[in-house]
Amino acid sequence: MVRPPLDTTVPFVPVVLGGELATYTLARAFHAELDVRTTVISRTVPSAVRGSAIIDNVQLPGMDDDEQLLAGLSDIADANPGARVLVLGTVDTWVTRIAALRDRLDERFAIPYPPLPLIERLSDKEGFAALCAEVGVAHPVTRAIPADAAEADLGDLLEGLRWPLVVKAGDSSFSTLVYEGKKKVAYCDDLASLVELRRTMTTAGYAGSLVVQERIPGGDEQMRVLTTYSDLSGTVRWGRLGHVLLEDHDPAMIGNPLAVISGASFTAVGEATRMLEHVGWTGYANFDIKVDPRDGTEYFFELNPRLGRSHAYLSAAGHPIVAPMVREHVEDRDPYDGVEVGPETDDWLYSIVPVPLLARYVTDPATRRRLAAIRSTGRVVRPLRYDADPGRDRRLAQLKNDVRYVRNFATHYRRPVTA
Template sequence: MPPHPPTVPFVPVVIGGELATYTLARAFHGELGVRTTVMTRGVPAPVRGSAIIDDEVVPGLDDLDEVVAAVHRVADAHPGRRVMLMGTMDWWVERIVSLRDRFDERVVVPYPELPLIEALSDKERFAQVCAEVGVTHPRTVVLDPDVPESGVPALLADLRAPLVVKPADSPAFHGLLYAGKQKVGYADGVEELLALRRVMTGAGYAGALVVQERVPGGDEQMRVLTTYSDRSGRVRWGRMGHVLLEDHDPGMIGNPLAVVHGASATAMADATRLLEHVGWTGWANFDIKVDPRDGREHFFELNPRLGRSHGYLTAAGHPVATPWVREHVEGLDPYDGLETGPETDDWLYSIVPVPLLRRYVTDPGTRERLARIRRTGRVVRPFVYGPDRGRDRRLAQLKNDLLYARSFARYYRRPVTS
């Protein structure tokens, strides 16, 4: 018997077949005892052969009319049930929300309105909101596309190198293809930044660039904060994760790969102030970096969804599917009588193989904590789930581990701590 069986029949539907899709389906199954329908163009390894997932192959997912039709086909196949529609990537969340008015009354879209998502996903606007409410954010300059190269040095004069360079328009950047493409760019000075800008412009990127001072420190200075705001805009819950290792593949750089619980009253207060200022609802996921020089917590960005590493919450007993379903499907208070795990707990959620992780954890205290967690066996891997033990699941975990071993051998042989 699942701990939180739903009182209203429903079927969760997730568009996209990434690792985060599987861990979200795992949460729905573990908390509520329901199977998840996953829509993909094919059936990728993270969801292939799962006993808790129903695959719905939709070759025309780029066609929004086909998306609407496919969602309604799922509703037709489950008469008497609501359909809760979700995405595990930012651009899918935005597309789903843009289609909200085209779905019939059977379909629930549990995200804020599109203008708010677009505003807070825009790195320039996010920096402005941080400034408005007094949340620490890296020193930032927005380099608009119409600024000539001759004007760039003066515009960036107040920023200290090295610089971090990000596309302000992430969805537009996502579809670009060019040699050496990186999710986040770095430049040691103006000349390197201009060279990067030329490459991106040549590939078709027409948006602004967000240029920031790099906050020093390695992966272990990173934090992830996940919060839930109810439909009135009040922040009801949040938990911090202490990142031990990030992805260093150029196309995925910065994604947390191993997380243990942390705690920060100041970060939670900052996030609450920001979210309630803009009227956010539902899940939010913040990337934060602690400056080793003064301990200040710099908020980098807000993602309008559960983060890719949300398994750190499930590992420690925090329900992530249940509050969503209670509020958006059942019409109940999301946390009334709902038990969550303790604020800090010694659980590790690791997407990478744990022996590989140990090579990159350098802080002595963190290494001891990691060793203690391993001794107690409180380690959660994304594809290792008792009710879903089929051959394809074992192959998915093996493939995942081999890919990361190869990626780290290629892109990040030794840990960087400065």
């Protein structure tokens, strides 16, 4: 759904840290919704933003150092006198950095994230599980294995859980480790396999806790993604559910949604609202949810303190995603003043993977029919294809993306799993 760009009352510059695919789709949203260019700060020149006509890319090899990052942000503000600088991240690492540096940025900067302690509490898998229990939201049965727990005590710590179990690192330091066979999310069929996994992670240098959950049955098509926006008073103003058709199965990226169509739920937004308003959350939140095929229960898995990696499923259906942040954090207006969201049931497909590849993995007959109907109308959005940003580099970026996913699925996930 295409609308003319909205007007803004305050000059501003959106700055996005990183260079991932989601960085480009966020810049694309700023251009489509507000007709502004985005400045991307990255260590090198990522293919996702290379050659873009809507992005100014600032290379900052030392951006992992706080002083260098602050200096880089200050340079951008100095080059744009009279403008606010809206600082954003598309992965948790950058969001946490931005929130941590908030007090060292002056009034020229706008930071659309909650306080750092709240981000850390809810981004932590144990903290999120505790919040779900506190407010009575469905969450997979979860246990924590402390970093200092003796190997001989693991059986007692997991007493009562039903195997197989889902095992995740409880500490964000895991993301920086490199070792053979590393998986973002692991599945253990018995205690022996869990012990072996823990030994492997420890040998690689991981010193944090493990989060262990009972596995909810069902394949990728049982997954949902929910995005909400809370204003500065802590009131949830808006939320939309996406029905995931396919997830990433590369061990390093497993679980990330790759194809999303609009979804519907009678309870998900309400449950998220109870959690977020209970803790006073502000800004965007992104939830991973799985629907239990046995009884329809919607289990909340985790919260990301930002727009999700596949946030363009919202843009595809005509939901402005950057305008509310600009209205509230840059212009000091109501986030939805003059911002019209799209219809909840509008059928669009957002697919990071090539659509023919996606169609091979959709197994539910009703979903296959819906996907075919969407394809026949041409209501398909690809992440790196944008009419206002043509050029050889952009076509090449999309081609490289597609080839990579064809190879990854041939390697890691040759046939769909529905159980």
